[in-house]
Amino acid sequence: MYETEKEVAAKAEKMLESALRQKTSGFQNHVNRDNNEVSLKDATAKASVKKYGLKRNNNQVFYMRSLAIKMARHGFVQHFGVDGIRDGGTRVRTKPNNITYGFKSHVMKMKAQPFINSAIENSGVVDFVMENVTKIRSEELLFEVKKILEN
Template identity: 50%
Template sequence: MEYRSELDIAKQSEKMLTQALQHQTQRFADHYNRPAGNKSIKDAVAKAKVKRYGKKRDGNQKIYMRSLSIQMARHGFVHHFGIDTTRKGGVRNRTKPKATTYHYAAHYYRLKATPFLDTAIENSGVINYVADNIAQLRADAFGEELLFLVSGRY
């Protein structure tokens, strides 16, 4: 697929990885008591960072893709990497069905890692896509600059 800029490749890679993430996380159950403002693991998206050099009004602006990252709620990463720790003890206040306060002790907590991010990245094919297309664009740009220098116009 022929692209004119790295910005197009960045946008397409965002779409590819976001779709793969959504496909991987659709099997997760929603939290039953999740407050409306809290994000779900299912809201995971991919974001590409691009760097702009030059000025658009001068006609010499170049855009380079710098990175592609996954953004999601923190508990998604905990779910992916797992956890092996001791939880602190504390006090909880319950109001339903009747008001009561109780204490709980510190306890060992282990959550087995579920590498769903690795699977999503592999299934999306985004690594090969970005590597091939960015390498081709940058090689073409380097070749053009080299020809420009050799021809004595620089």
């Protein structure tokens, strides 16, 4: 069905991105979030594909190396949770009036909500990539062995 790993990578990106968007669509928007700030609902998937060989020599091959999730940092914090001490510091508030205030360091505990793992499982991307990449690479290996035996 898929002839190159580049095609498999593109399909895997779409599958994982769709599952991530489905999982994050139910999340509430942050109350204080500006329109230009990144939302968890904008999570994407990016496949890394390495090119070997030259097109002019007719030996150009693409190999899928990885599939990564790209999202705002707070998405990973929400997924893994936090159990640590938050540093103290100062904040500046401008509404309703300007005021600067300090706060002490304090314990911060946030329960992990593993939505990324469930999105990966629901997408079926792991099985899809394993099946198709294995098929493509095994055909390539058989072709190389045949070529060696013929010489």
